[in-house]
Amino acid sequence: MQSIYDYTLDELKEKLKPAFRAKQVYNWLYKKYVTSYEEMKNIPKDLKANLEENYAIDILNIVKKEQSSDGSIKYLFSLHDGHTVEAVLLLMKKKKIADDGKIERSEKYTVCISTQVGCKVGCTFCLTAKGGFVRNLTVGEIVNQIVQIKRDNEIDENKSLNIVYMGMGEPLDNFDNFVHSVKVFSQEEGLSINRRRQTVSTSGISSKIEKLGQQDLGIQLAISLHAVDDDLRSELIPMNKAYNIQSIIDAVRSFPVDARKKVMFEYLVIKDKNDDLTSADKLLKMLNGIKAKVNLIYFNPYPGTTYQRPESKSMIKFQNYLTSKGLLCTIRESKGLDISAACGQLKEKENNGSS
Numbered sequence: 001m002q003s004i005y006d007y008t009l010d011e012l013k014e015k016l017k018p019a020f021r022a023k024q025v026y027n028w029l030y031k032k033y034v035t036s037y038e039e040m041k042n043i044p045k046d047l048k049a050n051l052e053e054n055y056a057i058d059i060l061n062i063v064k065k066e067q068s069s070d071g072s073i074k075y076l077f078s079l080h081d082g083h084t085v086e087a088v089l090l091l092m093k094k095k096k097i098a099d100d101g102k103i104e105r106s107e108k109y110t111v112c113i114s115t116q117v118g119c120k121v122g123c124t125f126c127l128t129a130k131g132g133f134v135r136n137l138t139v140g141e142i143v144n145q146i147v148q149i150k151r152d153n154e155i156d157e158n159k160s161l162n163i164v165y166m167g168m169g170e171p172l173d174n175f176d177n178f179v180h181s182v183k184v185f186s187q188e189e190g191l192s193i194n195r196r197r198q199t200v201s202t203s204g205i206s207s208k209i210e211k212l213g214q215q216d217l218g219i220q221l222a223i224s225l226h227a228v229d230d231d232l233r234s235e236l237i238p239m240n241k242a243y244n245i246q247s248i249i250d251a252v253r254s255f256p257v258d259a260r261k262k263v264m265f266e267y268l269v270i271k272d273k274n275d276d277l278t279s280a281d282k283l284l285k286m287l288n289g290i291k292a293k294v295n296l297i298y299f300n301p302y303p304g305t306t307y308q309r310p311e312s313k314s315m316i317k318f319q320n321y322l323t324s325k326g327l328l329c330t331i332r333e334s335k336g337l338d339i340s341a342a343c344g345q346l347k348e349k350e351n352n353g354s355s
């Protein structure tokens with residue numbers, strides 16, 4: 001069965017006549033977060049019956065929720081076929097209330113969403129890879145993650161969110177559904193999440209980065225680089241043998257970047273593998289001439305891995321080196337660390353029945 005979340009407004013207008021009904025339905029779905037057609041008060045009975053018969057509304061179920069002390073919430077969703085995927089609501093900034101009781105700044109959220117069950121890329125440091133690849137998520141399954149999280153947290157319809165495609169799966173390997181979901185999210189009559197507020201993270205399928213660039217969607221690009229030489233990168237990301245570092249850098253150079261924005265390079269830091277200053281220097285030279293920023297990520301260990309979390313002093317040294325040479329570099333705060341932060345880790349816990 002199709003999901004009502006599969007469509008942009010124009011597509012829904014094609015299906016529902018008269019067309020203004022599509023706008024009304026969109027309003028109920030994306031502003032009121034309804035869970036049934038019954039609640040759509042201004043929709044005629046026969047249309048409701050038609051919708052009921054042809055389009056599912058919620059196609060995910062929340063099976064597990066973990067709240068972290070920093071306010072982040074990790075969700076495990078089950079799909080209609082019993083598989084599960086994760087999404088995380090990250091509280092980037094807390095609400096600030098002035099002495100007179102007025103809200104000085106409202107909270108800022110980012111939601112990290114999944115695009116596949118499992119992943120084909122097979123990175124050796126990633127838990128999602130361990131279960132192999134199962135299937136692509138549909139557009140509706142991608143979109144429903146955001147709607148359910150907004151609903152579950154009673155996030156105001158006008159509150160804007162940032163989206164990062166950094167959950168389970170490789171977004172560019174589910175290219176069409178991923179691109180379509182970007183369009184659904186950005187519909188003004190719907191969630192209205194500006195494309196500049198959406199970031200796709202890719203392990204570096206160079207040909208797909210080029211294809212995405214040609215579509216000029218206006219979204220932000222993050223590259224999971226993780227290594228500065230092909231030997232190590234191929235160990236960490238086997239796909240690097242087909243799409244090596246140079247091919248990725250070339251693809252990034254041709255990618256259209258918003259004048260005010262930068263391409264983010266994610267660098268997963270693993271103790272004694274890539275945490276040295278020689279690597280930092282190579283990274284600096286590699287990114288020369290690209291409007292780039294670097295995000296250093298602590299490797300998050302899990303049972304059975306031989307990789308180790310780096311020491312914070314080597315992270316800071318690495319960061320300081322890049323910053324001193326004029327390259328913007330941040331260290332990813334371990335948001336939600338106490339809730340098994342990295343992708344695939346909540347799912348793994350559920351499978352082991354360990355919590």
Ligand code: SAH
Nearest residue numbers: 126166167169170201202203224299300342
């Ligand atoms: N497939 C895409 C997006 C999803 S992976 C990609 O690889 O970019 C999401 C992020 O989780 C990546 O940046 C990856 O580096 C990170 N990640 C995976 N396993 C991790 C671990 N054990 N510790 C820390 N980060 C991890």
Ligand code: SF4
Nearest residue numbers: 119121123126129203
């Ligand atoms: Fe897939 Fe990303 Fe995990 Fe690599 S890090 S296996 S690309 S989800």
